[in-house]
Amino acid sequence: MTTSGRAHIRWFRNTAPYINTHRGKTFVLMLGGEVALHDNFPNIIHDIALLKSLGVNLVLIHGARPQIASRLKSAGIESVIHKDIRVTDTESLEHVKDAAGSLRAQFEALLSMGLPNSPMQGARIRVCSGNFVTARPMGVVDGVDFQHTGRVRRVDVDGIHSQLRDGSIVLLSPLGYSPTGEIFSLALEDIAVNCAAAIGADKLILFGAEAGVTNAAGELLQQLAVSQIEDLEVDKPEQRTLLHTAQHACKQGVPRCQIISYQDDCALLEELFTHDGSGTLVANLDYEQSRRADIEDVGGILELIEPLEQQGILLKRSRELLEQEIQRFRLLVRDGRIIACAALYPFPEDSCGEIACVVTHPDYRGGQRGQRLLLELEKEARSQGLTSVFVLSTQTAHWFLEQGFAEHSRDELPGQRQALYNLQRNSKVFFKDL
Structure with a gap:
C-alpha cells in the first residue's frame, strides 16, 4: 500500500468515534436556493447520501429565493419587499409554487441516483415530502398586507418521526398549508428553526456561501456560544442571517448549530468527522x-x-x-x-x-x-x-x-x-x- 493510501486509511480509522456518535442522531439541514445553483450541489447530495448510509436521520429543508426572484422577473412581476420579507400576492404565489415544486423534484431526482461506479451506487434512498408544516398568514404588518406570505404555525412531529423511523429522508419545501386548504410562502429560516426545535433535532446545519462566520479581520470563528453573538460584529449580511438563525434555534432548544460552506467540496463531512470541522459551531454552551x-x-x-x-x-x-x-x-x-x-x-x-x-x-x-x-x-x-x-x-x-x-x-x-x-x-x- 502506498503512503497516501495508508494516510487515507488512518483518516478513516480516526472517523470511527464520530461515526459512532452520529449514528441514530437526527440532523436538520437548511439549504438555501443558492445551493442548488452551485456546481458543488451534486457533491453535497453525495455527502448527504453517505450520512444516511452511516445511520443518521435526516430532514432536508430547501429554500427557493433566487429561483422565485428569477421567475418573477421573467414574468414582469415586481417583488415587493418589506422588512426583508417578500409580499406574496395571488399572481406571485403561482411562481412560488412552481419554483418550490421544481426544486423539490430536483432534490428527489439527485437523491434517487444509483448508477454503477458513482458515489451513490447502491444507496437506494427513499425521500418523503408532504404537508408536514401547518402555516398561518403573516397578516398586515405596518400597514402592509403580506397576503400569501405566512409563518409556521406547527410542525407534524409524529409524521416526520414516523418517516424517519421507516428509513426515509424527509424533504421540506418553503411552503406551508392551512386547515382551510390555503398555501403560504414561508421563510426558509422559519421552517428550519421550528422544525429542528419541534422534532428534537441533535443538530441544525446551515449552508452559506462562505466557510462559517468571520470576524472583522476576516478570521474564521470556529465556535461561538449563544451568549457571545449579541456583541459580535459581522459585516456580511448572509453571515448575519445564518448566525441569527443559529442563535434562534439554540434558544429554542437545538443543542448545536453548524454553519458551513456549500461551495467547498467535503465541507459537510469535514465539519462532522474531524476535530476542528470546516465552519462555525454555535451552541448554548461553550464548545470547549x-x-x-x-x-x-x-x-x-x-x-x-x-x-x-x-x-x-x-x-x-x-x-x-x-x-x-x-x-x-x-x-x-x-x-x-x-x-x-x-x-x-x-x-x-x-x-x-x-x-x-x-x-x-x-x-x-x-x-x-x-x-x-x-x-x-x-x-x-x-x-x-x-x-x-x-x-x-x-x-x-x-x-x-x-x-x-x-x-x-x-x-x-x-x-x-x-x-x-x-x-x-x-x-x-x-x-x-x-
Whole structure:
C-alpha cells in the first residue's frame, strides 16, 4: 500500500468515534436556493447520501429565493419587499409554487441516483415530502398586507418521526398549508428553526456561501456560544442571517448549530468527522468546556503533558502521583478530548497557591486557552482566601510575565515548597498578587 493510501486509511480509522456518535442522531439541514445553483450541489447530495448510509436521520429543508426572484422577473412581476420579507400576492404565489415544486423534484431526482461506479451506487434512498408544516398568514404588518406570505404555525412531529423511523429522508419545501386548504410562502429560516426545535433535532446545519462566520479581520470563528453573538460584529449580511438563525434555534432548544460552506467540496463531512470541522459551531454552551478533572482523566492528562516532560519543560509526574493530585487539575475539553490543563496547589498557611502544569495541546495553541485556565484558577484561589499565586518555570518566563506575574527570589516561596525545590532544574519563581 502506498503512503497516501495508508494516510487515507488512518483518516478513516480516526472517523470511527464520530461515526459512532452520529449514528441514530437526527440532523436538520437548511439549504438555501443558492445551493442548488452551485456546481458543488451534486457533491453535497453525495455527502448527504453517505450520512444516511452511516445511520443518521435526516430532514432536508430547501429554500427557493433566487429561483422565485428569477421567475418573477421573467414574468414582469415586481417583488415587493418589506422588512426583508417578500409580499406574496395571488399572481406571485403561482411562481412560488412552481419554483418550490421544481426544486423539490430536483432534490428527489439527485437523491434517487444509483448508477454503477458513482458515489451513490447502491444507496437506494427513499425521500418523503408532504404537508408536514401547518402555516398561518403573516397578516398586515405596518400597514402592509403580506397576503400569501405566512409563518409556521406547527410542525407534524409524529409524521416526520414516523418517516424517519421507516428509513426515509424527509424533504421540506418553503411552503406551508392551512386547515382551510390555503398555501403560504414561508421563510426558509422559519421552517428550519421550528422544525429542528419541534422534532428534537441533535443538530441544525446551515449552508452559506462562505466557510462559517468571520470576524472583522476576516478570521474564521470556529465556535461561538449563544451568549457571545449579541456583541459580535459581522459585516456580511448572509453571515448575519445564518448566525441569527443559529442563535434562534439554540434558544429554542437545538443543542448545536453548524454553519458551513456549500461551495467547498467535503465541507459537510469535514465539519462532522474531524476535530476542528470546516465552519462555525454555535451552541448554548461553550464548545470547549472547562471543568474539574476526575480520575478517568488521568490517561488524557498524561498524554497531554508527556511531550513537555520529555523536553524538560515540565517536571515528570507518575501516574500514581497524578491520581493522588487529580482534584487539583482543571481542564479544557473539546468534543471529549482534553486539549489543555492546569493545576492549583494551595498553601493556605502562607495565603498563596502554586499554579502548575499549564499545558495546551500543540494543535490548539494560540487561542488563549492557557490564559483562560489561568484566570479560572486565579478566581478559585481568591475564593479560597489566597492573596497571591506563584509559578516555577524554566522556559516560559515571558509568557507568565505577560500574564501579570513578576520574578521573585525562591526564598519567598512557602517553606513547604522550598523544601521540594529542585536545584538541578533551577526554575525561576514568579508571583502575582490577586
